[in-house]
Amino acid sequence: xxxxxxxxxxxxxxxxxxxxxxxxxxxxxxxxxxxxxxxxxxxxxxxxxxxxxxxxxxxxxxxxxxxxxxxxxxxxxxxxxxxxxxxxxxxxxxxxxxxxxxxxxxxxxxxxxxxxxxxxxxxxxxxxxxxxxxxxxxxxxxxxxxxxxxxxxxxxxxxxxxxxxxxxxxxxxxxxxxxxxxxxxxxxxxxxxxxxxxxxxxxxxxxxxxxxxxxxxxxxxxxxxxxxxxxxxxxxxxxxxxxxxxxxxxxxxxxxxxxxxxxxxxxxxxxxxxxxxxxxxxxxxxx
Amino acid sequence: xxxxxxxxxxxxxxxxxxxxxxxxxxxxxxxxxxxxxxxxxxxxxxxxxxxxxxxxxxxxxxxxxxxxxxxxxxxxxxxxxxxxxxxxxxxxxxxxxxxxxxxxxxxxxxxxxxxxxxxxxxxxxxxxxxxxxxxxxxxxxxxxxxxxxxxxxxxxxxxxxxxxxxxxxxxxxxxxxxxxxxxxxxxxxxxxxxxxxxxxxxxxxxxxxxxxxxxxxxxxxxxxxxxxxxxxxxxxxxxxxxxxxxxxxxxxxxxxxxxxxxxxxxxxxxxxxxxxxxxxxxxxxxxxxxxxxxxxxxxxx
Numbered sequence: 001x002x003x004x005x006x007x008x009x010x011x012x013x014x015x016x017x018x019x020x021x022x023x024x025x026x027x028x029x030x031x032x033x034x035x036x037x038x039x040x041x042x043x044x045x046x047x048x049x050x051x052x053x054x055x056x057x058x059x060x061x062x063x064x065x066x067x068x069x070x071x072x073x074x075x076x077x078x079x080x081x082x083x084x085x086x087x088x089x090x091x092x093x094x095x096x097x098x099x100x101x102x103x104x105x106x107x108x109x110x111x112x113x114x115x116x117x118x119x120x121x122x123x124x125x126x127x128x129x130x131x132x133x134x135x136x137x138x139x140x141x142x143x144x145x146x147x148x149x150x151x152x153x154x155x156x157x158x159x160x161x162x163x164x165x166x167x168x169x170x171x172x173x174x175x176x177x178x179x180x181x182x183x184x185x186x187x188x189x190x191x192x193x194x195x196x197x198x199x200x201x202x203x204x205x206x207x208x209x210x211x212x213x214x215x216x217x218x219x220x221x222x223x224x225x226x227x228x229x230x231x232x233x234x235x236x237x238x239x240x241x242x243x244x245x246x247x248x249x250x251x252x253x254x255x256x257x258x259x260x261x262x263x264x265x266x267x268x269x270x271x272x273x274x275x276x277x278x279x280x281x282x283x284x285x286x287x
Numbered sequence: 288x289x290x291x292x293x294x295x296x297x298x299x300x301x302x303x304x305x306x307x308x309x310x311x312x313x314x315x316x317x318x319x320x321x322x323x324x325x326x327x328x329x330x331x332x333x334x335x336x337x338x339x340x341x342x343x344x345x346x347x348x349x350x351x352x353x354x355x356x357x358x359x360x361x362x363x364x365x366x367x368x369x370x371x372x373x374x375x376x377x378x379x380x381x382x383x384x385x386x387x388x389x390x391x392x393x394x395x396x397x398x399x400x401x402x403x404x405x406x407x408x409x410x411x412x413x414x415x416x417x418x419x420x421x422x423x424x425x426x427x428x429x430x431x432x433x434x435x436x437x438x439x440x441x442x443x444x445x446x447x448x449x450x451x452x453x454x455x456x457x458x459x460x461x462x463x464x465x466x467x468x469x470x471x472x473x474x475x476x477x478x479x480x481x482x483x484x485x486x487x488x489x490x491x492x493x494x495x496x497x498x499x500x501x502x503x504x505x506x507x508x509x510x511x512x513x514x515x516x517x518x519x520x521x522x523x524x525x526x527x528x529x530x531x532x533x534x535x536x537x538x539x540x541x542x543x544x545x546x547x548x549x550x551x552x553x554x555x556x557x558x559x560x561x562x563x564x565x566x567x568x569x570x571x572x573x574x575x576x577x578x579x580x581x582x583x584x585x586x587x588x
Contacts, residue, residue, distance in 0.1 A: 019480035026373035033370045033452050034386055037393045040404050040449070095300035103297075112301055115308045121567045122311065123510025125537045129544075129560040130311045133318050153307055160304070186290035214397020217512035217537065221544050241399045245513055248403045256407065263400045274395050 041267070048264025051257035057265075061227055061243070064252050071262055073229050074240040080231065081144050081223060081239055082213055085151035090205055093156050097163030097201075102189055112160075120157035127153050128218025135222070142224035144237035150218040155208035162204025166197040203281045210273035214266055216241040241266055315561040322554030330558060336523040336539075338547070343555035345562060347523040351533040352566070355440060355515065356508035359447035363508075364501045366448075367455030371497075374456070375463035376485050387460050394453035402517035405446040410437035410518055413445070418530055429527040436520060441529040443519035450514060451504035458503060462496030463489060495581050502574040506567055512537035536563045 055070050062069025100109050131150035136142055170193050178188035194201075219225075224236040225246060240262055247259035322330065326343060333344030374383045374390075414437030421431045466489050474484045490497075520532020521542055536559045547553045 019482040022482040022485075023373070023377045026369045026377060029366045029369035030373040030378070030386065030456075033366060033456060034390065036449060037390070037396075037453065040401070040408075041393070041396075043404060043408060044400060092300045092303055095297045096304050099297040099301050108301070112304065115305065117571060118568065119308050119311075121506045121510075121571045123512065123537055123563050123567060125510065125512045125540050126315065126560045126564050127311065129318065129540065129557055130314050132544075133314045133557075134310070153311075156304060156307070184290050186293040190293065210395055214395070214399065216397070216399045217541055220541050224545075241397060244399050244403065245517075248399075248406060249517065259403055263397075263403050266397050267400055270395050270397060271392055274392055 044260060044263050044267060047257070047260035048262075051261035052264065056258070056261055060229065061258075064254070067254070069258070071238075071240060071243050071258065071265075073226065073238040074243040074262070075265075077144065077223065077226070077230065077237040078213065078240045080233055081147045081237060082151060082209060084145065084148035084233060085155060085212060086205065086209055088148065088152035089155040089159055089208065092152075093159030093204075093208075094163045094201055096156075097160045097204075098167055098189065098194070100160065100164040101167035102193075116157040116160050119153070120161075123217075124150075124154055124215055125217040128220065128222055131218060132221045142222060142236040144223050144230070144233035144235065147219050147223035147237070147239065148233065150222050151212040151215065154212050154215065154218070158208040158211060159204050162207065163197070163201045166200025166204065167193060169200060170196045199280050199283050203277045206273055206277035206280065210270050210277065213273065214241055214270050216245050312564065315557060315564060319554050319558030319561050321550045322558045325551055325554070330555070331562075334523070334525060338543075338549075338552050341549065341551055343551070345536070345555075345559055347525050348534055348536045348539050348559060349562065350525050351440070351519065352509060352535040352537070352563075355443050355447060355519070355533070355535060356505060356511075358444050359451060359508045360501060360505040362444070363448045363452045363455050363504060367452045367500075367504075368459055368497060370452075371456045371459035371463060372485060372490075375460050376489065377481065387457070390453050390460075391457040394457050396453075398450060398511055398514040401446055401450050402514035405442060405514060405518040406438075409445060410442045413437050413439075413442045417441075422530075430529050433526070433528040433530050435530045436532060438518050438520040438532060439530050440519065440526075440533045443515050443533065443535075444529070446514050446518050447508045447511060450511065451507050454504045454507060455500050458500035459493075459497045462493045462500065465496070466492045495578055498574070498578060498581060502570065506570060509567060509570065510537060510563065512541050516541050536560075536566075 053070075055068055057070055057075065058072045059068065059070035060073055061071065096112065100112060103109055127150050130153070131146045135146035135149055174192050174196060175188050178192045179185070183191070219239050219242045223239050223242060225242050226236050226238045228238075230237045244259045244262040244266065247255040247262065250256075322343060326333070330343065330345050331349070332346055333342075334346040335342040335344045336347065337343075370390075374387050378386065414435055418435035418437075418441070422435065425431045470488050470492065471484050474488050475481075479487070515535050516538035519535060519538060521534055521538060522532040523534045523539070524531065526533070540556050540559055540563075544553075544556050547556055
């Protein structure tokens with residue numbers, strides 16, 4: 001009997017210990033995760049600032065051995081490629097999202113939703129292969145446009161799901177009131193529900209742009225890269241994250257420095273986009 | 288008239304979307320046809336990768352992808368879940384919210400940045416510190432034998448962990464915060480400690496969402512290309528040692544696709560892309576089935 005008492009006392013002590021120790025273990029993990037990530041971030045900022053300058057943003061890459069030079073063409077190329085991708089993905093994605101939110105055709109809605117999840121899980125390099133066989137191989141040369149197409153495909157699932165969620169988030173009363181006042185179905189959707197859902201739709205677009213801005217893998221065999229100011233998306237184009245990759249795996253010290261500066265620039269732009277998206281979302285939550 | 292146009296546009300958008308998803312599969316299948324015809328199913332379990340002799344097998348790449356992503360998710364899920372529990376349950380308000388937001392932002396850091404850091408900072412540390420330490424203490428295991436190059440499976444796993452841990456933390460934290468407070472309060476009122484509340488009430492209620500977070504992170508690890516390519520060493524060998532270089536499905540495509548000359552070579556690389564596609568389909572499908580089982584069990588409980 002005394003054995004049972006001792007056992008119970010011991011398990012109570014163990015229980016108290018566990019209740020006291022578990023939060024500390026969790027705190028250590030959180031500190032470890034945040035610390036490691038901040039360490040990486042701090043390192044990129046330190047190395048990146050060292051190579052940062054105005055000419056880094058505006059000039060063409062210089063040949064190895066010639067000091068200076070920049071990634072100006074890569075920045076312009078990124079803007080063109082991502083901009084074209086957004087132009088392609090936004091209308092298709094938003095319309096499909098509206099369809100998911102307003103259609104009564106359950107089988108098709110379920111199928112599109114399921115395929116959205118599938119598309120979101122396909123690795124970006126496989127999407128790159130798709131863009132290659134569709135838009136590079138038949139034309140016989142790499143092009144900025146094929147990269148835009150790959151990016152547009154990568155953006156689609158995110159845009160579809162966020163715009164669907166935004167449309168569903170608008171209360172039913174708005175649609176019903178519009179229809180009760182004599183508005184047709186599409187007028188109610190376009191003139192009343194969509195404006196109310198707009199901030200959420202824009203948030204989705206911004207997040208999708210942020211997602212592809214750092215994407216590199218599909219560019220290897222679509223945009224391919226370029227040493228010149230290439231503004232025509234029918235030709236191979238430079239792109240910032242691709243330049244970082246090329247510079248990083250090169251054997252030249254000066255290129256490594258440029259890679260760090262490029263990484264800093266890339267992080268800053270992705271952060272800016274994410275923060276902007278969050279601000280939009282907060283505004284939509286308030287209104 | 289305008290209404291008719293609007294509905295037509297919506298249907299067209301959906302049709303286009305379906306066409307794209309179907310097109311990806313068909314294009315990949317068509318592109319890999321030369322390799323499928325030449326090697327058949329044996330492509331999956333042979334490990335020769337000799338472009339000169341025209342012999343191709345996918346086994347080293349499948350092995351590299353599976354080992355690197357599964358070990359990475361095992362580590363990231365444990366650490367990430369505990370960190371998310373701290374942020375959602377134990378951290379004071381002034382710390383939890385900003386830290387959570389910060390980690391959410393860090394989940395968006397591009398993979399090429401992680402690759403850059405891994406190549407220039409982590410792999411020298413692995414070569415000079417982590418590797419020798421592991422070899423001195425656990426060197427009797429085949430896992431930690433052989434020469435340490437710095438780049439290799441271990442470095443790739445560590446980079447993948449760092450990359451996917453913010454995803455695990457951010458999504459799990461959201462899920463934990465979504466558990467209604469009334470459940471916590473009633474358990475606390477019964478005299479439970481904070482940890483018991485977390486363990487017995489919050490975690491069971493959130494397990495579906497946490498599982499989803501891990502699947503999301505695993506998918507990211509399986510498909511990760513650039514960061515892995517920069518640190519895994521890129522050699523198609525299967526080695527027991529974590530210090531040895533490896534190769535993944537995604538990184539061999541990234542490295543060799545633009546240099547592939549023969550049709551069979553291109554086909555073999557495209558077939559690796561197809562495998563990657565199928566692999567993510569399997570992961571997603573399994574996750575769906577498991578999730579259904581999990582939430583079914585929850586409803587009974």
